[in-house]
Each structure stands twice: as structure tokens, then as C-alpha cells.
Amino acid sequence: MASRAVYNDTKIRVKASKLKPRTRYTIEVTDLSTGTSTTFSENSRKGTFTKTVKLKTTGVVRTVIRDSKGVIVKDNYTVSTAEIDCCIAKLVHDAINCTCKCNKCVEDLKRAQTIHLLLQSAKHEAQVLGAGELANAKVLKAKELCTEVCACGC
Numbered sequence: 001m002a003s004r005a006v007y008n009d010t011k012i013r014v015k016a017s018k019l020k021p022r023t024r025y026t027i028e029v030t031d032l033s034t035g036t037s038t039t040f041s042e043n044s045r046k047g048t049f050t051k052t053v054k055l056k057t058t059g060v061v062r063t064v065i066r067d068s069k070g071v072i073v074k075d076n077y078t079v080s081t082a083e084i085d086c087c088i089a090k091l092v093h094d095a096i097n098c099t100c101k102c103n104k105c106v107e108d109l110k111r112a113q114t115i116h117l118l119l120q121s122a123k124h125e126a127q128v129l130g131a132g133e134l135a136n137a138k139v140l141k142a143k144e145l146c147t148e149v150c151a152c153g154c
Helices: 082-096 106-125 132-143
Strands: 002-006 009-018 024-031 037-043 049-054 061-067 072-079
Touching: 002 061, 002 072, 002 106, 009 024, 037 061, 037 072, 037 106, 061 132, 072 106, 072 132, 082 106, 082 132
Parallel strands: none
Antiparallel strands: 002 009, 009 049, 024 037, 024 061, 061 072
16 A cells, blocks of 8 residues: 655545455545544455545655454555655755855755755655654654744844
8 A cells, every 4th residue: 555645745645455356445544743634435446446635734644444344454654745845945945045154054954954864764764664653753853943044144
């Protein structure tokens, strides 16, 4: 199973395979950062389905697929990155275009690097280790570092 944020993190695309053919499943998608969630049902055709649902996400997203008896069939985590990617891009842009006469412009670049590393670590913990809460803590820390502060103090 794979789920990922699409359309600037305003929707989630859920793809599942290796399911029982012609069976109805309940899918719950939850953003761990905000607590918002959506639930829908989908029939598997030939043991697979793909569904895109509207859900604005801002961090780690948990997707759970349950069978008709409520038993968890598949469970995974993914990380929505649009908001943080935008922050990283802005910090790098500001560092490159910095006109300070001091070395403080490097601080924006270091902050962007730290945020990027936190985001990569969160993705690994969510997708590989299945540690949603740990990944969410890193995403929240990355967002905290995403402040628009001019390194020059302007």
C-alpha cells in the first residue's frame, strides 16, 4: 500500500494492492499534526484500488485499511512536504540573494539544511520504520524552524 499527498498537499492518493478481489474495504486517512481525518469505503477490483480524497495535510499522515470485520489489513505512514519544501526554498533563495556585509547570510542556509535533514529523517521514520509519532515530532520541529527571519537583523 502506498499513500501520498498530491496537489500541494490538499489531497491524498491511496493505492493498495494484494487485497482480496471484489471486497469492500474501509480506509481511514488521518493527519497526525492536525488530527483531521477522512474515512471512505472502496471496492477492490482484482485485488487493487486507487482513490484520491480531499484532505488538507500538513505533516505525517496515517492511512489504515480495514476489512468488513474491522480488522486492519494495511497500515502506513507518509509525510506531506509542500509547506516545508516552500520554507526551504525561501530560505535558500534569501541566502543566495543576501546583500549583508557580514557572514550572517550563511545562517539561512544552515537553517534550510537543518530543516531538510529533519524532513528526510521524518520520511525515513514514517515510511520505513512505521514510527508515525517520532516522524511527526520531527515535522513539527522543522515547522518551528521555518521562521522568516532575516539573518542580517533587518
